[in-house]
Amino acid sequence: MKTRLQIGATSCKICFDEYAWSFCVTSKDTTTALKPGAIGKPLVRLGNYPFLALPAFYIIVPLKISKHKIMKIFISTLISLFLIYQASWSQVASTSQKANDLLKEYVQLREVLGVSAGIYKDGKLVWKGGAGHLNPERQKPVNSEMLHRSASITKSMTAVAIMQLYEQKKLRLNDPIQKYLPWFPTKKKGVITVKHLLQNSSGITAYQSRAEARNQKNFPTLRDAINVFKDRELAHKPGTAFRYTTYGYVVLGAIIESVSGMRYRDYMKKNVWDKAGMSHTDVEIYGKKYANKPGLYTKNAKGEFIKDDDTNLSLKIPGGGVQCTAEDLLKFGQAVLDHKLIKASTLDLMMQDPKLPKSWSPYGMGLFLYSGKDAPSGRVIGHNGSQSGTATQLFIFLDKKVVISVMANTGRAWIAVSSLANELGQLVIDAPLQSTVESLWKIIRTKGGKAAEAWLGKSGASFSEGQINNLGYYFFRRGRIQGAIETFKLYVKMYPKSWNAYDSLGEAYLKAGNKALAIQNYRKSIELNPKNTQGIKVLKTLQHK
Template sequence: MLRLCLIFFSIYSFNFFPQSLNKKLDQYLTDYYINKDVPSVSAGLSYDGKIIWIGTRGFSDIENNVQAADKSVYRIASVSKVITAVAIMQLVEQGKLKLDEDIRKYIPYYPTKKWKFTVRQLLSHTAGIRNYKSTGEFESKEYFQSTKETISYLAKDSLQFEPGTKFLYTTLSYNLLAAVIENVSGIPFPDYLQNNIFLPAGMNSTYPDFQRDIIPFRVKGYERNKYRKIQNAALADLSIKIPGGGLLSSVEDLLKFSDSLLKGKLIKPSSLDSMIIPAKLKDGKSVNYGLGFAINMDKSGKKFMSHSGTGTGFSTLLLIYPEEKLASVHLINIRDRNLGEPAYDIAEIYFGNEVIKPKKSIADFLFNFSYEFGIDSALAIYQIIKKDTVNDFNTSKEELLLFGYDLLGIEKYYEAIKFFRLFTTEYPNYAEAFIGLGEAYYKDGNRGLALKSFRQAAKLQPANRYIINMINKLGE
């Protein structure tokens, strides 16, 4: 009888735990989708080689009313770097390249620079290669037909610093890693990924994001304009950054990739371990970035490796807890502020930790309310929201500051002054509130009150160069 009870209890527990976990994750994702007001979000969780949950909410194409699905394919932005880094480590294992060799050994057509730099330094963003020159380059419309053509475009640039002396995050540097892969393996970079990573990991929905290709279930990207309305993201040709920010994938595929990585299907465990050792600069300082992975620790002390991505119209995050054999991912088809980290929250829910319900943006709410009903009505309802025990809104001072700057962004100077005056009374020790008030007065043509506000800000942040420069400018 006791044995039967124990068997019943174990079966009941096995079935109950996943159901209760899925319910919590489903509710979290619904709350996130509604409160963050994103076009869509897709997220998932895997444990010990098994995908235990995937959820998707929203629309992959707002204009055509196409709902996002678990099979939807998102631009994964800089999460692409992890995949390129694993490809490099495969070739290291095969003895075809060495991490500490001069890069020109593997890309002889790359011109000699003032300093030599290595494959390792490219992987860890310490090689001195520049990042984007401008938003125009980030959202480049130019089509590059090959990796070599992209390298030729970048080859004319000087190094930003002596390799190994600084950390400078750059997506463009990963093009050089793709060139290394092509020259060492003898096949094009996309083909190498397909044959050596996507196929072995069972990733059937991961592709280079070539704008002209027809790709099934490709999601459209969005952004918000200065009126905080959702609009189509700018058109961008990602051929300038396929290896470092130009892959498309689904939640399921990224979980498969993570599980294959943890199980040693793509590279040896020792190679993975070497990827999550913090890079060291020549002065002995370490950075929280290894070979293609950021390295972090959660609030409970569990180590995880991760990579986030912010591309044209998309925001992404992949987390892998190697000791716990857990992976979590989120893909969102908008690039915006204060999106939080759903993938991290999802992992925390799995670990049984309390997670704060995603909150609505008080800045967006007040902006829309003031635009329709006026600033006085908006400030009145703000006072009501502050006292609301439901606490649905993010009412942090940082979030409120955004409201003031949103008003400045659409040249509502009178309204911005009204808000910032209230804001500085509520947060008299917050220098940014006085900077905002000074900006509002300055843009409204009142140099005297602008100067007074910046001087008050200087009392709180006397070393702030921007404040000092504005005081000097207004005091002329």
């Protein structure tokens, strides 16, 4: 936004750049620029409060301009700045109101119990807020300053730390991990490198039981945690497929300790969290009471919020054991954007897509690659997280200079949280975001299956079998059976030759009590795959009832 005032041979131009002010004075005798990057060196940098610049303006104006003209310019400038400030404040207030309303909407939809979130644009905090409650009894509201588990967003932090050591030539990405951890067993299926761990292509398996996923034991060191899985066989040859695993990042944490000579927590605090200004970020200590932290909840099959397991995160600290605030996540994203933690060339390396089989979304090194430079929203990277009592999302819009963070105290709510982050992004980005499974979820959730089908036809969006099936079961496990049915119907339409699509739809109809349609879909599934033993078993049971 620009305003120009002309008084004789003297003019004053005031520019407003969303959240920063600047102006310059021009006469036939001289030009004085009060804007970084304008004529001459920056003389004054105006902050969020334009009136702070007026004394400096009055002093710097050349003496060849009469006092009478100076007073006219001063008064006119004051009025113009007030009008511009009023308009800009209205814009900021509108964004804040819309963002607050979005948070309340997701709470009212009962998708999250409590949520904290924030937006950075051009390196500045545009908005932060919170909605919902710490517990179902509504004893205390959630605000933007709450501590939350960052869950798997910790992986991005760990990856950045590894790449710092790479920049310092203290490790090489293609080195076998035994070079840094000689006690880690070699594997029959191949050599695991540092890069394989970063790309989730090492073949190291994920949790083998509920007891592991919901760990209650304490592991004093990362090596103690690694002992849980280090002797297991790999799922595949390293580097040949994508297999998401938190355990691979625990190994990376141990490599950080080996190479740096520091404990993981100490290294991260000194080289990542403090450098990014993340003053509220730390490893979660099991059993410690935190004054400003909500309880851990999830939803049962009836759609009720219930207490989730208070898990011990010492089994997976570098892959999901860090806690922070929503604004600290913004600061991390901004530090990545500003190359405070790693070089631009290093970030580019992390963003290379290895295009591995079985990847449900493009994944670089510790970062999901949500969209490329040709997308309307430009390049978008980040990470999501989901664990006991927690769902999180971090989006970094590299080309738009925007960072979005959302953190909820609700387990298994990752699609809702990612959808919320998408919508917050649309408030500050002048381009539509990439069509995502989260967009499809929101349409099914609020408008139904027919609207979703129409949106798919119009947008041209496409989803893999895994994505659409996971979305259906996201509804299913959260007690929204009609949403699951609508999703699985879309699955059948997209993949009419998939036996699994009909199997999933049959299960949803069975849960809804529609025996006839359950039988019909299980029959079709078995026709397409005669080896669907579970489907055959269910069908026999239904036919004998």
